[in-house]
Amino acid sequence: MTVTMTAIIGLGTILTAATLVWILSVRLRDASIADVCWGLGFVLLAWLYVVLSPGTTPRAWLVATLITLWGVRLSVHIFRRNHGKGEDPRYRAMRASHGRAFWWRSLFTVFWLQAALLWFVALPLLVAVRASQPAAFTAFDGLGVVCFAVGLAFEVVGDHQLERFRAEPSNRGTVLDRGLWRYTRHPNYFGDATVWWGMYAMAAATPGGWLTVLSPALMTLLLMRVSGVTLLEDSLKASKPGYRAYIARTPAFFPWFPRVPR
Structure with a gap:
């Protein structure tokens, strides 16, 4: 086939x-x-x-196993x-x-x-x-696994921190700016995108695999500009008084150190 x-x-x-x-x-x-x-x-x-x-190949079993871990956890x-x-x-x-x-x-x-x-x-x-081919793992496979692990960690830890924050009644109406949320306003979305760039790296380890680059690019675009960051923040600006200040000091997507207000 x-x-x-x-x-x-x-x-x-x-x-x-x-x-x-x-x-x-x-x-x-x-x-x-x-x-x-x-x-x-x-x-x-x-x-x-x-x-x-x-x-x-071992790559096929690894890819399917990693995506099962990610997909079941997310659902x-x-x-x-x-x-x-x-x-x-x-x-x-x-x-x-x-x-x-x-x-x-x-x-x-x-x-x-x-x-x-x-x-x-x-x-x-x-x-x-x-x-x-190649039957053996390559450096691109290793890079893919590292990206996948980093992305999954950002998703799991970010979701856990947000869940704990929301469970505390005193935090209602306030902004989570601790943990991973101190360095990016959307660690779960960043993690999701990183997972898919990891999958792309493993595909790129095979002949012609680099041609699928539009797939992770589309996922990243959706998370940053369509159904992810942009859509969610429109409502957060209205519902959380401190969110605009949070935007001013915290990167939206890619993690980095908070900006110091002038």
């Missing part, structure tokens, strides 16, 4: 899975489950590519964070805007759109899993 055919099967599989999740969301009247299933979608594609590959975290809180405000606003048509429009604007983005971002997984 060619790489192109495997990619097409992957796209069809993830669109089918997204459709099933959409049907469940209609029954639950909660489109937020799209976010819960985001990480699991990558896990599904990674192991599908392993199954469809003509042969599996469990989002489920725990959202459980019992109703539909995410973003989807509630979309539901109010579309009215009765939201139930079917959400298939295209939420579930299939996310599935298509997921499939594109996951292209480095396809390349890294299917490649038979």
